[in-house]
Amino acid sequence: MLIAIWAQDKNGLIGKNNHLPWHLPNDLRFFKETTLSHTLVMGRKTFEGMGGRPLPDRKTIVLTRDMDYHAENIIVMHSLGEVLAYDRDNKGKTFIAGGSAIYTEFLPYCEKIYRTFIEASFEGDAYFPTVLWNKWQLLERKQGKRDEKNPYRYYFETYGRTGAF
Template sequence: MLAAIWAQDEAGLIGKQEHLPWHLPSDLKFFKQMTESNTLIMGRRTFEGMGGRPLPNRKTIVLTRDLTYQAQGVDVMHTLDDVLAYEKEFEGITFVAGGSMIYEEFLPYCTVLYRTLIHHTFEGDTYFPTVDWTQWSLINLSEGEQDEKNLYPFQFETYHRRNQSEQ
């Protein structure tokens, strides 16, 4: 199964200079819980923005056009088709984890979306691509707990792609 996972602000912002524009520990915990023992797909800049090292207990695939790119502890792939072939054989969930161009390329193939919506606006330079929400059904929504470590109100949302007959 191919799924996208991301956090965004009210304006769709997802990044600032290759980093998250906010600190939201509850979202990081959610990301960890969802992606552990599964596969992450990300672009080279997203991977390097995370420190250039794979996250523990996950397989990481870095998608790049650079045919000479190498990084320790990850698989490097160069085409959408390479990743889709991998995803068909993988038993778990293959999560698309950024950046914006990678999300845009893979959205048509995703069957599930996991979005953390932060009820605040931030400054940044990278936005999630436009989603045709008529193709998706919200199947779960839970409010995140705002506290001294999680300063902004937020919610976790799960969407499943609708069948053609539902659209």
């Protein structure tokens, strides 16, 4: 099952120089707990922005047009079709984890969305692509806990396909 997962500010911003433009430890914990023991798919720039190493206890697929690209302990793929074939045979969940171009390419194939919506504005250079929200149904919305380390108002949202493709 393909699932998109991301955090965004109220303007749809998701990144700045291949990093998150905010620090929200509770969202990072949510990402970890949700994706643990599953597969992550991301573009090369996103992967390298995370330090160029896979996250522990997850299989990582890096999608790139560079046929010579390699990094330790990851799977390199070069097309949407390769990832879709992998997902068909995968017994676990396959999470689409960025960046913008990867989300654009895969969102039509996703069955579920996990979005952290942050009610604040940040500066950055990467935005989430336009979502046709009439094709999605909000299944759950939980307000995240605010404290000194998580100062923004934010929500963990789960969406499922409406069935109208």
